[in-house]
Amino acid sequence: MSRPFLKMNGLGNDFVVVEAREQPFRPTADDARRIADRVGGIGCDQLIGLEASDRADAFMRIWNADGGEVDACGNATRCVGWLLMQASGKEAVVIETGAGLLHAARGPAGTISVDMGEPGLDWRQIPLSEELDTRRIEVLAGPVGQTLQPPGAVSMGNPHIVFFLYHEPEESMVRGLGSMLEHHPLFPEAVNVGFAHVEAPDRIRFRVWERGAGMTRACGTGACAALVAAARRGLSARKATVVMDGGELTIEWREADNHVIMTGPVEVEFTGRLPEAIAA
Template identity: 50%
Template sequence: MMIPFRKMHGLGNDFVVLDGRAADLGLTPRQAAGIADRHFGIGCDQFIVMEPAPAGSDVFMRIRNPDGSEAGACGNATRCIASLVAEELGKDRVVVRTIAGELPVERLPGGLWRADMGPARLGWRDVPLREACDTLHVPLSLGPVGDPAACSMGNPHATFFVDDLDAIPVREIGPRLETHPIFPDRANIGFAQVTSPDHIRLVIWERGAGLTLACGSGACATIVNAHRRGLTGRRATITMPGGDLVMEWREGDGHVLMTGPVATSFTGQLDPAAFGA
């Protein structure tokens, strides 16, 4: 059975998107990992399946990492899926539901989409961390980095603030930090260089995906942790290898707003039986 798919991306953070709203596609985590493989599959940072919308939302978005594990949030994918559903429904505002909650997204001028990624969760159990500690200063160091701030954006994040981002051996220390015992569910690891009160350079080692060109939830965690440290205001442009996101940690309700573009690279069809063997 051939299944249609789309290859989409937000700032190079790329996704294989399937539509399972009409019928359950029955794909296993192993098949998702096979499709996500960049050598033997189609290749993507996250594998996305659109599922029937629960009450109060317009679509449910199921997210899997390239290793087949399920993720609770993906900011760039949220904008991509919202753009598809908004076009279908003829609306400028839709609500995307994930296992982490409801995410309202609205169309802005210039091909941009703004997603309300919900509140940052700052307790050590929320992240989660292995033991009680101040999430603003987590007792963790490795090589040239240390003293990260941590929070949850529906998935666990730790942000290391550095003086020279280009000097950090991300590929070497990223996987070791992701799987450090202090993170019982592993963690997304951000390396951030604050260049001004309204601009941050960011590289993300994503949990289950590795080094990616952009990470929406990682950008969310970074603006939150940077403001908590007194390094930036509540609004800043975050520059990642794939491009820029405009981030705001709203004071009134603690929600994080993310603004950025979406794109479709190509469409095609796949045979699930060819993957995951």
């Protein structure tokens, strides 16, 4: 019998979510790529499997569109948090991920807030292949003659670099430099490449090239990384609205405990069943 799935998105960053707490779900990398394919498959940025956990309400396993498994995805965490709260009637849940335990709770006006924990700011936490000041890392950033300020580097359970621009991030730049830097030797686990324009201390325009997924309409961990990187360089406050192609997130880097709180909407698109060949 084919496996049911739920298609969800957070600001257009979309996911195929499969319940696997009672029946194991072990797709291969090829299976994940087939599901994520927007022409012949269901189409998504990430495939999510919800597994049983003895430390949390569920364990969230994440596969990128290229079939690779990753530890963190902020928008998916909000979607899974909403799903678990709807099913249980709880106002807050705990989600186990490869990056640790994340706490999700209902926010204002139907939003979901996730405590993403403390950002990783040491070069070994990103990780980088050599010791550098993560506020401003020196990395080849484009064709000869192109000048960009050195990006900041932040781990939000996954590696990010963020370039700061004096103008709206252009799609051609995001695609061109993002794809070039994703697998740069400085990043042994590859990297998400973000481009930010700080419009005001409490407002950041942001676009991102996600490792393993390409250019997406939104990236929750990327939005968190953008706020942290901007605040570290004195470009923004510790709380701001991060505006992406798919919509807005409120990100706060709390001084009290150093945790990053991400708040935003979720959406259910449709339900369906996986093809028989990849239902196991």
